[in-house]
Amino acid sequence: MTGRSAPAAAAAAAPEERGGTRTTDPLARPAVERADPRLMIDDVLAQPAHLRDALDLLDEVELPRGEFPGGLVVCGVGGSGLAGDVTAAIIGPRARRPIQTVRGYRPQPWVDPGTFVFCPSYSGNTDITLEYLTAAHAAGAAVVGLTSGGRLAEFAGRQGLPLVRVPAGFQPRAVTSYSIVTALRCAAAAGAGPDLRGEVAEAADFLDELVREWGPESPADSLAKSLARDLHGTAVVAYGSGPTAAVAHRWKTQLNETGKHLAFSSEVLEADHHELCVWDHLDEPARWSALFLEDRVDQHPRAVRRMELTAELIAGTGAPTRWISARGETRTQRLLSLVLLADFVSVYTAALSGVDPSEIALISRLNQLIG
Incomplete structure (x- = not known):
């Protein structure tokens, strides 16, 4: 799990001035920008x-x-x-x-x-x-x-x-x-x-709405901000099934590279046959989180039921679980909504840890070594 210095933690949690009042939102834009000098948050908004x-x-x-x-x-x-x-x-x-x-x-x-x-x-x-x-x-x-x-x-x-x-x-x-x-x-x-040009154009309009709902100017209890706070300080396993398996991998990679956060991804139908055993044998299950990415329109009903049962079993071990539902009318809207949410959460997670979401020092070093 990613640590942070005491000053960075204090800065991320410091109250912000907004309209002459004080707010304790640690993910208001000024707090996010302190950890994000290259403004990756604006790339997510775009x-x-x-x-x-x-x-x-x-x-x-x-x-x-x-x-x-x-x-x-x-x-x-x-x-x-x-x-x-x-x-x-x-x-x-x-x-x-x-x-x-x-x-x-x-x-x-x-x-x-x-x-x-x-x-x-x-x-x-x-x-x-x-x-x-x-x-x-x-x-x-x-x-x-x-x-x-x-x-x-x-x-x-x-x-x-x-x-x-x-x-x-x-x-x-x-x-x-x-x-x-x-x-x-x-x-x-x-x-x-x-x-799917028309479907993509409609998805762009739909994501405009979600940007307003999840962006840094959103309330402190918005879905993206509350997820980042819940995941902060825990290692994460993102579970998908069928169409959401690819997006679960996006959650893993964004939390890794942007949030500097230990995260993994897995497919429920496969994980239920081996990985599930691990959750019952963790020394500190509270230090792990399981995310379940749902799209009931496009997932097989039995796959959804497996996800529900898997989430219940993991929660029973003492590990926190979160259920995330895709949003939108079309398949493109639903999957891209989950991609957008992952990107917001990863930047917010970096802000909570006081780390620069754009920094990729070891990746850059490896690329230099490869040539």
């Missing part, structure tokens, strides 16, 4: 705008057309890889061909001219994505890239590959929305799923 901007950018890119019986492969790591998982979850039962996410250097043996490959790398210098893209292109696959620059942009320019150029200057995880929208459009171009 997610609806990112969705709209991505739609506009893609209107200017000519994607490959043709027959792609191999479906869509998304090669990426971090937020880029998550985009493939979320895309598959959003399309769900509407998929007409395979949609797969790959986190590795080498294409599968079946990647060929009948496969559509999307390779997002925000920096353009991710060695995993670059090597996969180069090999997939050599195998004759239809390849589309996404980046803010770097070697990926240079390679795409030399080879005449379609490229989505996204704005520079962000942390990669802060602009995952661009990769999700592009992956959805690539799925449509590959014949792997329907064209």
Whole structure:
């Protein structure tokens, strides 16, 4: 679990001035900004705008057309890889061909001219994505890239590959929305799923409402702020099932990278056959939290029942549990609502710990060592 210094803790808990009155909200904007000098909170607030901007950018890119019986492969790591998982979850039962996410250097043996490959790398210098893209292109696959620059942009320019150029200057995880929208459009171009441009636009409008409900100007007891306070000081396991499994992984990675918080993710149907045993043997169960991500519209009823029973059993061990329901009318709205909530909670968790949500010193060091 992440610790913090006494001064940072005191600063995060200090009352704030608001309209001549004092408030004890430790997650009011001034308190968040003290731990967040590069204002990642504003990047979270901008997610609806990112969705709209991505739609506009893609209107200017000519994607490959043709027959792609191999479906869509998304090669990426971090937020880029998550985009493939979320895309598959959003399309769900509407998929007409395979949609797969790959986190590795080498294409599968079946990647060929009948496969559509999307390779997002925000920096353009991710060695995993670059090597996969180069090999997939050599195998004759239809390849589309996404980046803010770097070697990926240079390679795409030399080879005449379609490229989505996204704005520079962000942390990669802060602009995952661009990769999700592009992956959805690539799925449509590959014949792997329907064209969901209208659904994405509606989701952007819906997220505007949630930004107001969960943002730093929201009440101290808003869902995002109360979740951050509940999770603070505990290790977290985020559980999903079916379409929410991909979003559970987003909760884990955002709490890790943004919140500097020990967190894991798991799928209930699998975890019930082994991982569940661990909860009954923790030395300090109160120092762990279990989150359950629910979408009753899209999850199998028996899967939901398993989640309910699993939550009851874990709560019985003395570990805190929280049940989080997806919001929205469409599948896209519901899953993106859970993504947005994870991003708010991770920034708020960092603020409570007095750590900079943008700092990634060890990741940067590893990338330097890899070269």
